[in-house]
Amino acid sequence: MLKIKAINGVKDILPAEIMYWQKIEKTACDIFRRFGIHEIRLPILEKTELFTRSIGETTDIVEKEMYTFVDKKITMRPEITASLLRAYVEHSLHLQQPVQRLFSIGPVFRHERPQKGRQRQFHQIDVEIIGAHEPQVDAELMAMGQMLFNALSLDVRLEINSLGCPACRPGFRNKLIAYLQACSDSLCDDCKRRTAKNPLRALDCKKQGCKAAVEHAPSILDNLCSACEEHFSAVQQQLDLFEVSYNVNRFMVRGLDYYNRTTFEFLTADLGAQAAVAAGGRYDGLVEQLGGPKKTPGIGFALGMERLFLLMQQQKKQQDQPKGQGGADIFLAALGEQAIRFASPLVHQLRHLGLQAVMDYSNRSLKAQMKQAGRCHADFTLIIGEQEIEQGRGILRNMNTQEQTEFSFNRGAAALAEVIT
RNA sequence: GUGAACGUAGCUCAGCUGGUGGUAGCACCGGGUUGUGGCCUCGGAGGUCGUGGGUUCAAGUCCCAUCGUUCACCCCA
Incomplete structure (x- = not known):
């Protein structure tokens, strides 16, 4: 008999490594508790429309990476944020408490070619704070992320940026397109394509030529409206108060459409091409877009558990090795x-x-x-x-x-x- | 979707310019100990060399195809 093997891009988590997963979950839950963030459990299947509406029709995730039962118009979630907000709206959680602080842990699915730190079924810890617009909340979320990495003895760096808002981003986008078109000769084919489709993407191209070309591109940070400008500097001040170190990276962009203002990533150099261990940002228009109360702000981040796991292996420190469930009595x-x-x-x-x-x-x-x-x-x-x-x-x-x-x-x-x- | 590398025991791997699959290490099973683990020692079991073609007197080794895996690109946690 031919052995039946697991399908491409999914992995078994074996008993020998389960202690790492339990430690990650336990540590995360403990830290979330300190921040008053409560667990919510969500379905893996959602209506396809939830993701096309939130993530964006023309994003790579929606265009080519979703596992969808086409006849049933049902999709296996490619991220958790949309599901969580759907539940928030569906149950009118804002009526119970104006600011909801929630987290959820579980598998997500994306049909991509697997590689180091990337699987087709992988696991995320997702944290969302819905209903708060204050910049202190942005900083608090990052401080909490840093606390989690510290608790797991992991060495990562925090980078932040602002993407502006519907008031200031279109103007910047036009400036950027004009710039990219002007220096189009020195851009790679991908970036020429990006110029039309998603010009911001050209800012974080890995190719040397493009990096040099965008070095002097207009900066989003010089083009923020005063409200966004104020918000971003308040985030930084608050990070300083929390004693969280960070770098501002004006080239950092987002692949999902719903982000605005603050974005941030926790990065590592120890996972090959996959630098981001956790990433998130603000999405002030999204709740309304999903049929929720008007002008509900929100911010959150997702953390890749496989990447966290690999990093724990990579940055192994003897004294921090998680213990198994212990031997028999x-x-x-x-x-x-x-x-x-x-x-x-x-x-x-x-x-x-x-x-x-x-x-x-x-x-x-x-x-x-x-x-x-x-x-x-x-x-x-x-x-x-x-x-x-x-x-x-x-x-x-x-x-x-x-x-x-x-x-x-x-x-x-x-x-x-x-x-x- | 694109590119490259790699598929030999449960795992990690030797195997040279083609010439009989390795007393290999770890793990497993049994003996040394009439009934006592770890260390030691002796033995055992475990393989269609991913699969299918081709070249050759002869293929794990060379060629082609196919499947699988990995890494990278795109994109992303």
Whole structure:
């Protein structure tokens, strides 16, 4: 029989690495709690229209990367923000509390060619603060992100930019297009295409020629309207108050249409071509665009869990290694059919008492069972053979000290539990 | 969608200008210890060399195709 393998671009998370994922989730939840951010769980399937309306009809994600059941007009979410806002609007959460601070964790799907730090099914931690326009909130979100990376002992850098708003961006966009057209000869083919479709993209092209060409391009930061200008400088002041270090990167842009004003990315040089570990920004028009209350501001970011995981491997520091769930409290080594019959209710009682108790029913040699006990990292092994049953007491071996004592079975499981804890 | 590299045991890999698949390491199973794990030691099991063609007396090795994986581009977390 041909083995059935997982499809291209998806990965199993194996028991050997699950501790990293649990640590990431636990750390994130703990930090979110400190910021008063609450969990929301969302469906993976949404109406296709949710994403075409929010992310943008002509973005790459919508144009070619979504997994869609065309006949049903249903899509497997390519990001979480849209779903979260859909739920916010659908349940009128703004009526319960004007500012909603929410997070959600789960898989997202994009049909891209996989590479390092990029999968077709991957996992995001998504945080959104809806209903607050104050620049302090922008900074707080970034400070929280930094706190999370610090808690995981990860070294990343923060870059920020402002994309302006509907009042000032179109003007800048026109200036930029004019500039790009003027120096079109020194741009790569991709950037020539971008000039028409998404000129801002040309600003963060990786090619040397384009980098040089846009070096003197008009800067969005010189073209912000006064409100945006004020907002952006207030964000920076607040970051300073939170003692979060950052760099302003006027070349940073966004691939999703809904962003305005503040954008930010947490970046690393340790993941090959995938520099962004977390990215986000403000989306003040989006809630309204999804049918929510008018002029509801919002800001959020998404964090790529696979990238976080890879980074934890990459930047491994011995003292920060997450611990597994720990070994067994006790292994019951039963020798012979009679002993197995005797031991099985005992192991069950120990589990009722809350212990991790392990045995197997294969009736293998004591040596083999001891070996297995070692593999389970059992603290104790209780050896039960024909002799022991006859005499009414088993041999209790402390696996760490190698000391052995006898344990009378008639004392019961509770007494045994007490002896070994 | 585009480009490149790579597919040998569960994992990591040797295998030279074509000449019998490796006492290889880790892991697994068993013995050394009549019933005691880790260390040691001896043994065992495990492979259609991704698949299909071709060249050749002879292909893991060379050629073609195909599938898969990886990395990069595009784009993005």
